[in-house]
Amino acid sequence: MIRLDGLPIVTTEQMRAAEAQAIAAGATVDGLMARAGEAVAEQVRRLAAGAEVLVVCGPGNNGGDGYVAAAALKRAGHSVRVACFSEPRTAAAGAARARWTGAIEPLSEAMLAPVLLDAMFGVGLTRELDKGVTGSLRRLIEGARLSIAVDVPSGVSSDDGASLADLPPVDVTLALGAPKPAHVLQPAAQRCGAVRVLDIRVAVEGSVRVAAAPRLTRPVPEAHKYSRGLVAVVGGAMPGAAALTATAAARSGAGYVLLLGSATDRLPHAIVRRRFSAEALGDERVGAVVIGPGLGREDQAKGRLDAALACGRPLVIDGDALHLLDGRKVDGPMIVTPHAGEFTAMFGEIGGSKIEQAHEAARRSGAIVVFKGADTVIAAPDGRVVVQPDGPAWLSTAGTGDVLAGVIGARLAAGGDPFEAAADGAWLHAEAARLAGPAFMADDLAAHLPVAIGRCL
Numbered sequence: 281m282i283r284l285d286g287l288p289i290v291t292t293e294q295m296r297a298a299e300a301q302a303i304a305a306g307a308t309v310d311g312l313m314a315r316a317g318e319a320v321a322e323q324v325r326r327l328a329a330g331a332e333v334l335v336v337c338g339p340g341n342n343g344g345d346g347y348v349a350a351a352a353l354k355r356a357g358h359s360v361r362v363a364c365f366s367e368p369r370t371a372a373a374g375a376a377r378a379r380w381t382g383a384i385e386p387l388s389e390a391m392l393a394p395v396l397l398d399a400m401f402g403v404g405l406t407r408e409l410d411k412g413v414t415g416s417l418r419r420l421i422e423g424a425r426l427s428i429a430v431d432v433p434s435g436v437s438s439d440d441g442a443s444l445a446d447l448p449p450v451d452v453t454l455a456l457g458a459p460k461p462a463h464v465l466q467p468a469a470q471r472c473g474a475v476r477v478l479d480i481r482v483a484v485e486g487s488v489r490v491a492a493a494p495r496l497t498r499p500v501p502e503a504h505k506y507s508r509g510l511v512a513v514v515g516g517a518m519p520g521a522a523a524l525t526a527t528a529a530a531r532s533g534a535g536y537v538l539l540l541g542s543a544t545d546r547l548p549h550a551i552v553r554r555r556f557s558a559e560a561l562g563d564e565r566v567g568a569v570v571i572g573p574g575l576g577r578e579d580q581a582k583g584r585l586d587a588a589l590a591c592g593r594p595l596v597i598d599g600d601a602l603h604l605l606d607g608r609k610v611d612g613p614m615i616v617t618p619h620a621g622e623f624t625a626m627f628g629e630i631g632g633s634k635i636e637q638a639h640e641a642a643r644r645s646g647a648i649v650v651f652k653g654a655d656t657v658i659a660a661p662d663g664r665v666v667v668q669p670d671g672p673a674w675l676s677t678a679g680t681g682d683v684l685a686g687v688i689g690a691r692l693a694a695g696g697d698p699f700e701a702a703a704d705g706a707w708l709h710a711e712a713a714r715l716a717g718p719a720f721m722a723d724d725l726a727a728h729l730p731v732a733i734g735r736c737l
């Protein structure tokens with residue numbers, strides 16, 4: 281079983297193309313199904329630890345995987361039953377069912393089992409699940425001590441993570457060959473439980489990946505405060521938000537953090553405070569300008585944003601500044617960090633999955649787009665996308681976005697690729713949240729950033 285970190289995320293079309301390539305290279309559909317089903321059976325056997333398994337099989341090839349897994353479990357001497365609600369509709373699934381020698385129970389009457397293997401629908405599900413099937417699945421998932429989904433949980437839309445049935449989450453999802461958007465995008469991701477990928481020897485590639493821990497380096501002996509990165513945070517109407525951003529930048533390894541504008545009393549002494557001036561932004565030692573947290577939307581805010589856009593330094597644009605940006609582009613690197621409401625206000629309604637939306641927004645704006653949420657998607661105009669799937673929901677408190685802008689600012693000021701800076705910043709932010717535990721506030725989050733960084737050295 282493989283963890284998701286860093287793996288390419290593939291759509292159904294890409295997965296089918298990879299399968300077609302494997303077939304062109306000599307594999308067969310039945311052979312691929314045998315690989316998938318047997319790999320599933322092996323993991324289920326380990327996880328079930330001797331308890332009886334009920335395999336529920338659907339009409340497509342996901343169901344086919346289920347019949348193969350059931351037969352493999354039976355051969356291994358494991359106690360296993362099979363239930364289905366409809367005949368196989370593909371030749372491969374039909375052949376797999378023909379090799380299952382046990383009884384087949386009607387789904388609606390299937391007795392509960394301690395372990396449920398959901399092989400009802402995989403990536404082929406395109407419409408809402410029937411109420412009767414949903415009800416049966418709900419009963420069996422809720423009645424099992426352990427529920428495991430083959431490829432994706434039944435009742436999710438693989439390509440965009442939409443929900444196609446109101447069902448409880450499973451405990452484990454065994455993704456075949458590669459993670460799919462449903463494993464990382466909400467609301468489907470929360471239905472998956474722990475996701476692990478099974479290698480079915482189908483080669484997949486792609487420019488959309490699951491986030492992975494950044495590989496950071498320690499400062500070299502010659503390092504000094506400017507070489508480590510100077511972050512200029514532009515303050516405004518609400519000084520607390522800019523103070524959080526500046527603190528987060530300082531705790532993310534920036535060499536020098538400058539807060540331009542009014543500051544709070546309890547700002548750490550290491551953060552240098554100055555009155556706002558356009559000249560300070562233009563200093564060529566400034567590695568990143570962060571503007572937006574607590575900026576306000578009045579004339580003073582507009583003037584400060586105009587100065588930031590004109591200063592020629594790499595930019596992180598967040599919060600209020602996103603509203604004032606009004607479609608303007610800059611020549612240099614620019615990272616924008618909208619949540620869903622800000623994203624729609626900036627780019628209008630873009631169709632498709634959150635991955636496609638973020639990519640389209642990056643392409644249109646020429647900026648790195650960090651589309652925030654429980655599933656944060658970071659997209660570059662050149663097509664690279666990283667999805668940060670598992671930020672703790674405890675992050676949903678005031679000020680955590682200000683912290684994120686500061687972390688990204690510090691990574692941007694450290695030099696290197698702005699897309700990597702944004703992706704690394706999002707990962708460090710989520711890791712700090714994991715370290716902070718439950719019910720933290722944004723100030724606590726900033727305090728956990730140094731340990732998060734330590735985990736990446």
Ligand SMILES: NC(=O)C1=CN([C@@H]2O[C@H](COP(=O)(O)OP(=O)(O)OC[C@H]3O[C@@H](n4cnc5c(N)ncnc54)[C@H](O)[C@@H]3O)[C@@H](O)[C@H]2O)[C@@H](O)CC1
Nearest residue numbers: 299313316340341342401402403404405406407408409431
């Ligand atoms: N692509 C690959 O490389 C591999 C795919 N395999 C399996 O194949 C699966 C995809 O198989 P399929 O494309 O056959 O799709 P699925 O098995 O996901 O199901 C689609 C079937 O359900 C029907 N259906 C769709 N929505 C329905 C609804 N709401 N109510 C009732 N019926 C509905 C469709 O008409 C179709 O017959 C994967 O998830 C995976 O489990 C594996 O067998 C091996 C390799």
Ligand SMILES: [K+]
Nearest residue numbers: 398401432434
């Ligand atoms: K499934």
